[in-house]
Amino acid sequence: MNNKKISLFSKKMIRHILVSGLLEFGPVIVFLVSFEYLRPYEATILLMIATILSTLTTFQLHKRIPYVALYVATITIIFGYMTLHFHKIKFIQMRDTLYDTTAALTLIVGIMVNIPFLRIAFNQVVPMTDRAWNKLTYLWIGYFIVMALSNEVVRRLFSLSDWFTFKGWSVFLTAVFGITALYLSYEPAKSDNRSHEEKV
DSSP, X not given: OOHHHHHHXXXXXXXXXXXXXXXXXXXXXXXXXXXXXXXXXXXXXXXXXXXXXXXXXXXXXXXXXOHHHHHHHHHHHHHHHHHHHHTOTHHHHHHHHHHHHHHHHHHHHHHHTTOOHHHXXXXXXXXXXXXXXXXXXXXXXXXXXXXXXXXXXXXXXXXXXXXHHHHHHHHHHHHHHHHHXXXXXXXXXXXXXXXXXXXX
């Protein structure tokens, strides 16, 4: 591992990854754990509550509107309500497909109109070159497409218990993929290089 890669995993970055991971995956973990002890519909209610709390916490930490978290909260509430109202668990399962699909489409549109959404969202935390952000964007597009297709296959062809198992593994895989993709794409911006050299 070279110095550029080492500088990526600074204390600030590790703290950001841990906090962001807890806020993003916390509601899903609550959902998965509650499924072991409660009925699916009760677990759905807990998912909705935990997602709202996570969104509010994100807003308090960053002091700005967390658009991604707000979108996740919106579709969770909508599909959660449909799950409870129609008493069909498939709606909360479809939420994941919708999220992954819209995330991939958003990044694709961003590339087409030259708006680097990932860089806009995270460049203050991880300053990188445009080439690095483009590479990371393509990696996430591929991952979101794979996850959307996988979720539909598991949802349609396997049992609810199997889907929950898949959901648990997807949390782990997303975390591993996110760190790996960032590591492979990372190219420090010029200002990051200068600050690193000054510290050395």
